[in-house]
Amino acid sequence: MRLSRFHLHTTKETPADAELVSHKLMLRAGMIRKLASGLYTWSPLGLRVLRKVEAIVREEMNRAGAVELQLPTIQPKELWEETGRWQKFGGQLLKIKDRKEQEYCYSPTAEEAITDFARQELSSYKQLPVNFYQVQTKFRDEIRPRFGVMRAREFLMKDAYSFHLDDASLVAEYENMKAAYTRIFTRLGLEFRSVQADSGAIGGDASQEFHVIADSGEDALVFSTGSDYAANVEAAIAADPAARAAAAEELRKVETPTQKTCEDVAALMGIALLRTVKSVAVMTTEDEFVLALVRGDHEVNEIKLAKVTGLRDYRMASEAEIADHLGSEPGFLGPLNPRKAIRVVADREVAAMADFVVGANEKGFHIAGVNWGRDLAEPEVADIRNVKAGDRARDGGELKIARGIEVGHVFQLGRQYAQALKATVLDENGKAAVMSMGCYGIGVSRIVAAAIEQNHDDAGIIWPVAMAPWQAVVCMINPKQDAAITAAAESLLAELQAAGVDAVLDDRGLRPGAMFADMELIGIPHRIVVSERGLAAGTFEYRSRTASEAENLDKAAVLQKIAG
Amino acid sequence: MRLSRFHLHTTKETPADAELVSHKLMLRAGMIRKLASGLYTWSPLGLRVLRKVEAIVREEMNRAGAVELQLPTIQPKELWEETGRWQKFGGQLLKIKDRKEQEYCYSPTAEEAITDFARQELSSYKQLPVNFYQVQTKFRDEIRPRFGVMRAREFLMKDAYSFHLDDASLVAEYENMKAAYTRIFTRLGLEFRSVQADSGAIGGDASQEFHVIADSGEDALVFSTGSDYAANVEAAIAADPAARAAAAEELRKVETPTQKTCEDVAALMGIALLRTVKSVAVMTTEDEFVLALVRGDHEVNEIKLAKVTGLRDYRMASEAEIADHLGSEPGFLGPLNPRKAIRVVADREVAAMADFVVGANEKGFHIAGVNWGRDLAEPEVADIRNVKAGDRARDGGELKIARGIEVGHVFQLGRQYAQALKATVLDENGKAAVMSMGCYGIGVSRIVAAAIEQNHDDAGIIWPVAMAPWQAVVCMINPKQDAAITAAAESLLAELQAAGVDAVLDDRGLRPGAMFADMELIGIPHRIVVSERGLAAGTFEYRSRTASEAENLDKAAVLQKIAG
Structure with a gap:
């Protein structure tokens, strides 16, 4: 072509x-x-x-x-x-x-x-x-x-x-x-x-x-x-969490006047983020109020949460629903002391925590030193979080x-x-x-x-050979319409095609810079230049789309590079 | 396959x-x-x-x-x-x-x-x-x-x-x-x-x-x-009509009490149908009333009529419009004596007629001996009819x-x-x-x-080779699962494919009658049967989809028939 x-x-x-x-x-x-x-x-x-x-x-x-x-x-x-x-x-x-x-x-x-x-x-x-x-x-x-x-x-x-x-x-x-x-x-x-x-x-x-x-x-x-x-x-x-440690702290109320996120609470208290628990309030399609708990450094995975019994097609709870069930505004929520009986679903990691921090269900306060079985009933447990890079994998490796x-x-x-x-x-x-x-x-x-x-650089596309519009382009530099250059370019094109290469001839007559820029932009894997100078030397200038430099090769070497 | x-x-x-x-x-x-x-x-x-x-x-x-x-x-x-x-x-x-x-x-x-x-x-x-x-x-x-x-x-x-x-x-x-x-x-x-x-x-x-x-x-x-x-x-x-003959008859009113078609009028009068003229009343989009005339044995071509000036998107006139302009009901219409001024478009053949018959614009009557220039103004002329088999072509031949x-x-x-x-x-x-x-x-x-x-018979489709789902089918008759028959069929399939033939192996294990009926129905051009009897004789039964009989051929002859 x-x-x-x-x-x-x-x-x-x-x-x-x-x-x-x-x-x-x-x-x-x-x-x-x-x-x-x-x-x-x-x-x-x-x-x-x-x-x-x-x-x-x-x-x-x-x-x-x-x-x-x-x-x-x-x-x-x-x-x-x-x-x-x-x-x-x-x-x-x-x-x-x-x-x-x-x-x-x-x-x-x-x-x-x-x-x-x-x-x-x-x-x-x-x-x-x-x-x-x-x-x-x-x-x-x-x-x-x-x-x-x-x-x-x-x-x-x-x-x-x-x-x-x-x-x-x-x-x-x-x-x-x-x-x-x-x-x-x-x-x-x-x-x-x-x-x-x-x-x-x-x-x-x-x-x-x-x-x-x-x-x-x-x-x-x-x-x-x-x-x-x-x-x-x-x-x-991720892998199952380690076994829960024994309770070591007493329950205590912490003043957190403006601290609504786990990050802010942990910073205020000077503790690690992974000692806090995030409470997410959702409603089932049956209008049941559920508090989903994940560790402060984790995120709820909506797909996993929706797989928990009764939570298919759940939605986020409204502020009114939250106030009704917990008696608080968002930012200070937790499983302790709800206003009404609620269902609690804890992520596996949360269920394995001891001495953790949750919201107090009271504006401006959190509660520290919380422990399952002592301060709270043992929760319903499920895997409801996104894994994080660095988590331990179930095969013992690390997750990336x-x-x-x-x-x-x-x-x-x-x-x-x-x-x-x-x-x-x-x-x-x-x-x-x-x-x-x-x-x-x-x-x-x-x-x-x-x-x-996946495959591009500043100059344009870099096609894998199998997807390229053409595998190779023969660029003809022939400002004087020299018959020998045309013949050499056409002959090289024919040899490439005979070798099974989907090759094209750039005979548009553009100046070299514009021609090369086009071929780089459209990502042709192999470029061969036929020019007066090359012809005199018996070589072609070959450049792979991924190479930084061109090289002067004879025809056999060019064919070897492209058709293998 | x-x-x-x-x-x-x-x-x-x-x-x-x-x-x-x-x-x-x-x-x-x-x-x-x-x-x-x-x-x-x-x-x-x-x-x-x-x-x-x-x-x-x-x-x-x-x-x-x-x-x-x-x-x-x-x-x-x-x-x-x-x-x-x-x-x-x-x-x-x-x-x-x-x-x-x-x-x-x-x-x-x-x-x-x-x-x-x-x-x-x-x-x-x-x-x-x-x-x-x-x-x-x-x-x-x-x-x-x-x-x-x-x-x-x-x-x-x-x-x-x-x-x-x-x-x-x-x-x-x-x-x-x-x-x-x-x-x-x-x-x-x-x-x-x-x-x-x-x-x-x-x-x-x-x-x-x-x-x-x-x-x-x-x-x-x-x-x-x-x-x-x-x-x-x-x-x-069609070719231009012959020149108009001179008027030879006088105008005369003919009683046609129930004769509304040109065929019936011609039969009643005992004249050729091609001496009558059919009047078709149409309205332009500008509400102009136009009477289109074609010979009694011709049909108006709607596409041609629509190409006449002013008649693009014309429609048929209603009975009320016809009565208003011609003073008559359909079946007795003609260009003579309209109630209001009308436009007349005559087909080329009508324009070349002399002594012809038209409706009288009066229920139960037609008028014979009509001539252009004498009884009617020369009409606007156009080619507005379908050609008929047997018409003279413009090249002098006959139209088929x-x-x-x-x-x-x-x-x-x-x-x-x-x-x-x-x-x-x-x-x-x-x-x-x-x-x-x-x-x-x-x-x-x-x-x-x-x-x-274009290509079928009672048994089914007869594909041209280029369109056939497969060019050739190798039908294997192998009720005893004989390895030699399977090998012969697979080898023949491979040889056909190597010769560039798009061939398929019917290895479904159907009985021969059902298999052959399927292959005829779906129209495979070439059928080769591999059977125990043929194998013993060193031949294959070959049949072209268009042949009435099968023939027993050796492999070379089969390949010659199919791959040429």
């Missing part, structure tokens, strides 16, 4: 609303153009990258034995009502009425549609297991679309759904998909980690997320130095935290969708059996942005 | 609403499944065919120098209002409100979005010409979706849009695209014709349709035996009519969209110039159905 016949359009400016480096660089490179909020056009350059990702995803899904199909993007309300998700999915579900006032949605995910397909197509256990996938445009009506294609409303997703007679088969396919995902992200050339995840709104029994590691990542990932344990922060669990961008997710869904949609097959005994399901997603368009977040 | 690991699911029944043979066969072969009205899932089998069509379209578009991009499917109302099409497009435009009550549509075509992209991306004539294309899901909210994917609401389309500084460049690209389309349909192995077309609602200067020839086609195509002239019936033009399914369309759009959206570039003199545009569509999913309409 020749760039003179390609539409390449780089720019220097970036709009003010582009915060992430990937968003800025994709706009500057001309990979995407905004049509409307959360809606982007993929330019010819951007689409080349997207298609390379898509091709690798498709190859590995096929290799893993999944079969591709294509569901409609527009799906009827009736089907989504069968699982209750027409209501439950929330505002992200783009609802549509057609000319006959029938209601539909633009598919944000396709569990319903694929299960409908499966209940029509699959009637016998002999047809199982089967894993259907598609690579398709999805739509989620994000309340605040931003970060370019990282959180666009319309995006490209690979979604796969497997069907099984029994859970052993589901687990086997789940492991098969994890292995396929590992091959995909490895082939893409990305630094990634797979972590244990909470299953979230989709539900199910087990799930794992794949993250591209990047400092700008939205998600905190937790690793152990003691094993290959990895989990996202919502799912990560890195940041990641979620690009893939595998779930063991189990039977919830098949049950709701009555998707059964006849088993070996001729009895109807509800199928068990897995689902496996990859954010294809998101991978493009995540790769840039 | 092995069919045991593929999801193939043929059925014997077809739903009652499947009228077209392609719709029935796609359902029986399990290529598609209905999700809702006009919304179809493409099964793994169907998708294989769709992707083969898509790949050929993409290859030829790239070869022709077009560059691929991807626009969002969801597009903002504001953009569609800039061209006025938010209103004008009509009920087929699926309108959508997001959670913020902003309005969008699901793109049924993308002139607005691509012109918006172009006005941002293109600033200089040096960037022209350029042809952007995409292969993308489109949505048209058909009032009566039917015929399976032939007229689905959600469908796959290749749409291309070219941008030019001047019309000469546009015409050159238009010819380039016509040549690309010819290569595409030739490579697909379809019998097709390209015909001159009316530009319809999209507008513009010149357009051509590509049709797959099939008896079930919705469109009538007109060909000449005298040249390669071909047009759809909306655009076809065949039926076709429209699968492609190329337009010279000119400047209407660029003008409305102010898409300008700086020309050689540094002056802003509105770009000229072409647009070029192919109904990718429709081609699949059209190919079946």
